[in-house]
Amino acid sequence: MEKFICPKCGNSNPRFIGHKKGLPYCRACISFTGKEANPSFSVNRQAKLELSYDLSLEQQKISTGVLNAFKAQKNILIHAVTGAGKTELVYKTMEYCLNQGLHVGFSTPRKDVVIDLLPRIQSAFKNAKVSAVYGGKTTILNADIIILTTHQLYRYNRYFDLLILDEIDAFPYSESEILHSFFKKSVRGNYILMSATATEKDMKEIEEDNGVVFSLYIRYHRNPLPVPQITIFNRYGLFFTCLKKLQKHLKMQRKVFVFVPTIAIGKILYSYLSIFIDKGAFVSAKEEKRRVEIEHFKNGELDYLVTTSILERGVTIRNLQVIVFFADHEIYDASTLVQIAGRVGRKSDCPKGDVDFLITEENDEVNKAVDEIKKYNRSL
Amino acid sequence: MKSKSTIEVCNCLACLKSFYPSNIRSLLEREPLLCNECLKALSLEKQKTIIEGVEVTTLYKYDGILKEWLLNYKERLDFELAPVFLYVYAPLLKITCKKRTVILVPSSDEKIKERGFNHLEEIIKAYDLPYLNILKKENEIIQKEQSGLNRLQKMKITVTDKSKLDPNKSYLLFDDVITTKTTFLCSLDALKKAGVKRVKGLVLMDNQNVRERKLL
Numbered sequence: 190m191e192k193f194i195c196p197k198c199g200n201s202n203p204r205f206i207g208h209k210k211g212l213p214y215c216r217a218c219i220s221f222t223g224k225e226a227n228p229s230f231s232v233n234r235q236a237k238l239e240l241s242y243d244l245s246l247e248q249q250k251i252s253t254g255v256l257n258a259f260k261a262q263k264n265i266l267i268h269a270v271t272g273a274g275k276t277e278l279v280y281k282t283m284e285y286c287l288n289q290g291l292h293v294g295f296s297t298p299r300k301d302v303v304i305d306l307l308p309r310i311q312s313a314f315k316n317a318k319v320s321a322v323y324g325g326k327t328t329i330l331n332a333d334i335i336i337l338t339t340h341q342l343y344r345y346n347r348y349f350d351l352l353i354l355d356e357i358d359a360f361p362y363s364e365s366e367i368l369h370s371f372f373k374k375s376v377r378g379n380y381i382l383m384s385a386t387a388t389e390k391d392m393k394e395i396e397e398d399n400g401v402v403f404s405l406y407i408r409y410h411r412n413p414l415p416v417p418q419i420t421i422f423n424r425y426g427l428f429f430t431c432l433k434k435l436q437k438h439l440k441m442q443r444k445v446f447v448f449v450p451t452i453a454i455g456k457i458l459y460s461y462l463s464i465f466i467d468k469g470a471f472v473s474a475k476e477e478k479r480r481v482e483i484e485h486f487k488n489g490e491l492d493y494l495v496t497t498s499i500l501e502r503g504v505t506i507r508n509l510q511v512i513v514f515f516a517d518h519e520i521y522d523a524s525t526l527v528q529i530a531g532r533v534g535r536k537s538d539c540p541k542g543d544v545d546f547l548i549t550e551e552n553d554e555v556n557k558a559v560d561e562i563k564k565y566n567r568s569l
Numbered sequence: 570m571k572s573k574s575t576i577e578v579c580n581c582l583a584c585l586k587s588f589y590p591s592n593i594r595s596l597l598e599r600e601p602l603l604c605n606e607c608l609k610a611l612s613l614e615k616q617k618t619i620i621e622g623v624e625v626t627t628l629y630k631y632d633g634i635l636k637e638w639l640l641n642y643k644e645r646l647d648f649e650l651a652p653v654f655l656y657v658y659a660p661l662l663k664i665t666c667k668k669r670t671v672i673l674v675p676s677s678d679e680k681i682k683e684r685g686f687n688h689l690e691e692i693i694k695a696y697d698l699p700y701l702n703i704l705k706k707e708n709e710i711i712q713k714e715q716s717g718l719n720r721l722q723k724m725k726i727t728v729t730d731k732s733k734l735d736p737n738k739s740y741l742l743f744d745d746v747i748t749t750k751t752t753f754l755c756s757l758d759a760l761k762k763a764g765v766k767r768v769k770g771l772v773l774m775d776n777q778n779v780r781e782r783k784l785l
Contacts (some may be wrong), residue, residue, distance in 0.1 A: 204580055204585070204587075205585060207647065207648055207649035208648070208649070209646070209648035209649075209685060209686070210648075210685065210686065214646075214648070216585065216647060216649060217585065219641060219645050219646075219647050220641060220645065222645055
């Protein structure tokens, strides 16, 4: 029998192919069906970029470089450390595209990041129509700038002249071949990838695909990345250490994220911490109230959040400290730990902060993450 | 790892991930279809209710993952999902069906044409249960727009082949979801008119209580 290749997602793995009365069909992309965007949407060419703050010298340099590379029809990978101001680097290119009447999209694997990005991009492009598209909110598909999760890319077949993909190494995009093929299919022009923890493999791939790499190892406020402190203790001692560290931070009126590897551990830790300290909450992908709790935390009603990896990316909060509980758990790899450490000191008015890794034994990934952060700081 | 080498990798039918079934599962199940997470996510709830004097067994709660699977199966036409729905209850049903024959609640011809398969038939077929597909729906009314009473009068369900029905035998009327129970009641009526005395109902999920709760 002839080999079946799904016309929609390009899957040819027989494991994901079903048979309906003898006819093959693809099961991998079956849940990606829905309304598709109108391909002949015309963009408002009057959109103008208005930023209320100035970019740093390095940011300006790279931002111009990105624009020139895009004009030369190249694909781009931006490798910039956490808190370097990656999003701002592509504004210039986005403005250029809008003025040319091209379709612009900004995609990321995480829904929470999309929700956080919407007001930021809207305030930069005040007279453009910006729309967010993610699971649960898919009514407005056409806009000048579309911010979307990678799961919604199937709605835009060969639509985007400029498609930006932030956090390329985030779950679930990083492990899903289907999402990769949807990404490739939705690009008509060129794409820009962004990552804080790009590997050499990523760089090689983009160079083979008619691309250039831009690197930025300095944060926009020119302060070094906070280097994590490692505390080794036994399993039960870590609960107490965590409590002590948390109390120390809260005494100094600082906000704290406590990252936990799994929901089960998070529940135990939160129930323990909440005996001693109130004004906290536990958030995970399974909690329905998580958006509300995160809003409360941002408003200052809550002092600390015990969280799973849902808040590891794209979150910017002033004067935040981070404690990673069981940082040697097998779900954490070096790049995730670098991302988590990068939540600290992102605002220029408080560029420093503490990152604590609480571990039970020496661990390669933890050491690799610390070494990587030190390496970036050396280029300062 | 030695114990794992004797166990073959299985692919979950619903979430498509591959998994190693535990020793007990591979002993009890000939080919495990669902992974542990999917099995856990099913909200099993076997309940018996009486509708118009007929005992109806509901197998699942109307929420959670099964609703999604049914959507994938019926609307997105994921044909391979058919065995999933009765997987947990299959051994039990095999015993029940030694005495009873399943009768399918009819769907309209247009729907079957549109899908390319009769969804209830495939669910039953997956486990080789004895079944009869002898009911036929005539005037199809768009279900969601009509209110309950109107539909009762308008819907007409007939038995196409009465010779296959034996009045002395027991039957099991099978439907996937009951929402307004109109189709179900009309099918019961048709069977009773044809002389069937002993009949019970089997439903995957019951939506009517959920609806009432929402209205309140």
